[in-house]
Amino acid sequence: MSSTLLTQVSHLGRRSVVRTLRQPGVMVSAILFPLMFFAITASGLDAATNLPGFPTASYLDFAFAFPLVQASLFGAITAGVDLARDIEGGFFDRLSLTPMRPVALLGGMLAGVMALGLIQGVIFLSIGLAVGVNIQSGFAGMLLLVALTILTALGFGGLGAILALRTGSGEAVESSFPLFFVAIFLSSINLPRDLIESDWFRLIATLNPVSYLVEGIRSLVITGWDPQALILGFGCAFGLIALSLAGAAASLRTRMAT
Amino acid sequence: MSAIGNLASGSTRGSFGGLFSVAGAVAWRQVYKFFTNPAFLAPALFPIFFFIAFAGGLSSVEQVPGFDFTGGYVAFQFVWSLLQAVALGGAFTGFSIAGDFESGFARRLMLAASNRRGILLGYVLASIVRTAVTGGLVTVVALIGGMRPAGGVDLFGLVGLALLVNVAATLFGAGVAMLLRTGEAGPLIRTPIFLILFIAPVFVPQNLLVGWISVASSLNPMTFILEAGRGFLSGDPTGGAFAFGVAVAAVLLLIPWALFGLRGAERAG
Numbered sequence: 001m002s003s004t005l006l007t008q009v010s011h012l013g014r015r016s017v018v019r020t021l022r023q024p025g026v027m028v029s030a031i032l033f034p035l036m037f038f039a040i041t042a043s044g045l046d047a048a049t050n051l052p053g054f055p056t057a058s059y060l061d062f063a064f065a066f067p068l069v070q071a072s073l074f075g076a077i078t079a080g081v082d083l084a085r086d087i088e089g090g091f092f093d094r095l096s097l098t099p100m101r102p103v104a105l106l107g108g109m110l111a112g113v114m115a116l117g118l119i120q121g122v123i124f125l126s127i128g129l130a131v132g133v134n135i136q137s138g139f140a141g142m143l144l145l146v147a148l149t150i151l152t153a154l155g156f157g158g159l160g161a162i163l164a165l166r167t168g169s170g171e172a173v174e175s176s177f178p179l180f181f182v183a184i185f186l187s188s189i190n191l192p193r194d195l196i197e198s199d200w201f202r203l204i205a206t207l208n209p210v211s212y213l214v215e216g217i218r219s220l221v222i223t224g225w226d227p228q229a230l231i232l233g234f235g236c237a238f239g240l241i242a243l244s245l246a247g248a249a250a251s252l253r254t255r256m257a258t
Numbered sequence: 259m260s261a262i263g264n265l266a267s268g269s270t271r272g273s274f275g276g277l278f279s280v281a282g283a284v285a286w287r288q289v290y291k292f293f294t295n296p297a298f299l300a301p302a303l304f305p306i307f308f309f310i311a312f313a314g315g316l317s318s319v320e321q322v323p324g325f326d327f328t329g330g331y332v333a334f335q336f337v338w339s340l341l342q343a344v345a346l347g348g349a350f351t352g353f354s355i356a357g358d359f360e361s362g363f364a365r366r367l368m369l370a371a372s373n374r375r376g377i378l379l380g381y382v383l384a385s386i387v388r389t390a391v392t393g394g395l396v397t398v399v400a401l402i403g404g405m406r407p408a409g410g411v412d413l414f415g416l417v418g419l420a421l422l423v424n425v426a427a428t429l430f431g432a433g434v435a436m437l438l439r440t441g442e443a444g445p446l447i448r449t450p451i452f453l454i455l456f457i458a459p460v461f462v463p464q465n466l467l468v469g470w471i472s473v474a475s476s477l478n479p480m481t482f483i484l485e486a487g488r489g490f491l492s493g494d495p496t497g498g499a500f501a502f503g504v505a506v507a508a509v510l511l512l513i514p515w516a517l518f519g520l521r522g523a524e525r526a527g
Contacts, residue, residue, distance in 0.1 A: 036456075037456075039470075039471075040456045040457065040460075040471065041461075043467065043470060044459075044467065044471050045461045047319070047325075047467075048316075048319055048322060048462075050322045051318060051321060052321075181307075185307070185311035185315070186310075186311060191316060191318065195318050196315055196317075197318040198314045200314065201314035205315070
């Protein structure tokens with residue numbers, strides 16, 4: 001990446017972060033909603049630890065992946081909506097008249113997603129530790145956990161960018177929220193895959209890449225160092241990033257051509 | 259004469275004739291709007307999705323020692339999904355009222371109506387019709403998913419509770435929407451409804467809950483309605499009378515709230 005492009009990306013990335021931080025409603029939703037679901041699920045499903053073969057005695061530890069993955073989703077939607085608003089408001093068009101490269105806008109948006117993912121990861125980790133989540137992999141595992149959260153946010157962010165560039169409508173991006181939400185719930189987010197009784201649900205969860213992102217994060221919390229879960233988790237994160245960024249780049253080219 | 263043209267044709271302002279005439283016209287317009295716009299099914303989508311995710315993904319939870327619901331996990335989750343569908347039906351009616359104020363339609367409606375309480379009644383009636391469809395959709399999905407109701411005539415108890423929850427949610431949403439009169443009412447309607455639904459025994463019966471949620475759900479009126487609804491569905495009704503009392507009390511408490519919202523809208527002009 002040339003230094004000019006890097007400068008452009010850093011400027012637009014800063015803009016993206018500042019813009020998000022200046023919307024208290026967005027920040028509150030991005031932090032409070034995942035925490036609320038975490039609190040409800042962790043307490044409401046605590047009895048599931050009594051199932052034979054459940055991998056941990058604490059559902060609080062088991063459910064800790066939930067706010068991290070859900071927060072990545074919120075970040076992606078927020079960034080996608082902001083990018084769509086840039087298109088709707090004409091900022092994108094004005095930018096294309098300047099020497100600034102359009103790819104910098106995309107890069108800036110994704111840098112903002114990663115920054116938000118970092119903020120969310122650190123906040124959730126701090127709150128998790130405060131309420132008694134026990135991270136079996138220790139401090140190094142915590143760093144890796146935040147890294148995987150950021151990569152997940154980047155992967156979802158790429159999907160948000162595709163939607164924004166294809167539709168150019170903030171409302172359309174926002175209305176895609178249930179689809180992402182479905183992807184999270186149709187995974188192993190609430191129970192380990194081997195304890196899911198329904199064959200059709202287990203099959204969907206096995207095919208759903210979100211399961212491996214969840215299991216990668218979860219392994220650092222409840223198991224310690226599980227190379228297979230981590231390879232699958234990081235592999236899925238990088239795969240999602242590669243596919244979504246390729247899609248976003250193609251969508252950007254299409255948008256620029258119109 | 260069009261439905262809205264009927265608004266002022268009732269008897270004198272404030273009479274019962276005016277009330278029902280206005281209510282009928284508003285309800286007809288709302289129902290027409292719902293059924294000519296596929297988005298009216300939106301309140302059913304979230305409950306169906308949660309039903310599939312929870313009934314499918316968590317069915318082994320019924321093997322937890324102490325899980326005493328005899329109707330099966332699909333039925334256990336269905337009652338919560340049904341109550342969610344009817345409560346969201348009320349919330350979406352609130353969004354619709356806020357939209358009517360934003361577009362200026364509600365202002366014209368207030369000017370034309372011979373009895374403004376009829377507007378409120380009309381929205382409630384329309385919400386019941388809408389919920390009958392979305393609740394029916396959730397029921398069909400549950401039946402396809404393997405739910406086998408064992409309640410017989412007790413099922414009417416579940417239907418009655420669902421109806422009261424819908425009316426209560428509609429009155430709550432209408433009050434908020436009429437006080438704020440903008441789309442910003444949306445989160446203020448949706449968030450408390452979601453909270454009251456989730457701070458209840460969603461995944462396991464009340465006796466298996468531990469920690470803060472056990473205390474919170476024991477104080478949550480929705481818990482009594484949910485547990486009684488599950489009892490009606492499984493043919494083992496317990497606490498039905500108390501649940502009906504709670505639901506009727508919620509409706510009675512929310513009527514003044516909705517009328518307060520209506521007066522706020524009247525004062526705003």
